[in-house]
Amino acid sequence: MKCSQINANINEQGYLIHIEDWNEDIAMHLANLEGITMDAIHWEIIYFVRKFYMEFNALPKIRILINAIALKHGKEKGNSQFLARLFPKGSVAQKIAKISGLPKPIKCL
Template sequence: MTAMQIAGRNVQFNKKGHLVSFQDWDNDLAAALAAEDGLKLTPCHWSVINFLRDYYAFHEIPPSPKVIVREIGHQLSTHMPCTRKSLMSLFPNGGCKQACRIAGLPDYYCYAC
């Protein structure tokens, strides 16, 4: 484990760069993690991140990309059908795995992506 100073506080990460504790996450931390990856979070990013967190909090596993597209695809792409490819374009450095990391999900659950 590695402790890092992010968003004004010490946070524990595992060897793969994922939060150790799901409860340590907040919006400021997500924005800081995204900035490290070169992303500026848009409303579409936040829709995915919030959906991932809500789904994980209820089911204790992340949703598959298919579930994400089915449930919130209309929020991600209003002019054309949302696909897994459009979801991956929001998080270009790893797709769902990058989204899981920014959303504060443990890495061992992100195999579904």
């Protein structure tokens, strides 16, 4: 399905079909659809996950993501509760993958 608002093909669940179509405008649109207003830490997470995916052809496990956040921002932000507040209502892993323009995770990140 073509989403004319973001000029990209998305599947029925709202994930980009071609990850190379991703850009920040698309990410902002997908985040808005999820009720998320992107700020600096959201972008750090999105770019971390995209870089990890491009290097390893897999999404990072949630523990890797939490540890990366904790290293940069401390334990008050490096935990699953903080991630759940950033990406509320539903699967954190799925929302991060969707906004990052990456495939839907089979399991949790």
